[in-house]
Amino acid sequence: MKFQTRKWVKPEDLNPNGTLFGGKLLAWIDEEVALYSIIxxxxxxxxxxxMSEINFRSSAEQGDIIEIGMEVIKFGNTSITLKCEVRNIMTRATIITIDSITMVCLDVNGKPFQHGKTEVSAMG
Known part of the structure; x- marks a missing residue:
């Protein structure tokens, strides 16, 4: 798994319990998976x-630095499927895992588009 992106947990990212809000984390993941897929x-x-089952395994607190890791599972005709893990960069504790995220490539009309890719490029 390739861990490329880091996020710093700030006060505005917290829930009422003082830990990282799950919705914020999922938004970060969705953005990173989208960027990776676009590339x-x-x-x-x-x-x-x-997105398959989302497994919250531990939490993060203000000041923690987390990293988002992704790995391509497969390329479909119009899609790319990845798995994701987010962990605390200092403790290496896993915060969340998602076994399968499917992204679909679209044409200019918003219809699924055959991308022709079969393997991970060096750009990713």
């Missing part, structure tokens, strides 16, 4: 189709 598929028109 891999060489198309700016990529949307989230599906």
């Amino acid at each position: 891999q598929l060489e198309n700016y028109r990529v949307v989230t189709k599906h």
Whole structure:
């Protein structure tokens, strides 16, 4: 798994319990997976189709630095499927895992588009 992105947990990222708000973390993940997919598929028109079960395993607190890791599981005709893990960069404790996130490549009309990719490029 490639850990490319780091986020610093700030006060505005916290829930009423003083830990990282899960919705904020999912937004960070969705953005990172979208950016990664855009680069891999060489198309700016990529949307989230599906996320499998989301497993919150531990929390993060203000001041923690987390890192988002992704790995390509497979390329479909119009899609790319990845798995994701987020962990605390200092303790290496896993915060969340998502076994499958499917992103779909679209054409200019918003319809699924065959991207022709079959393997991870060095750009990713």
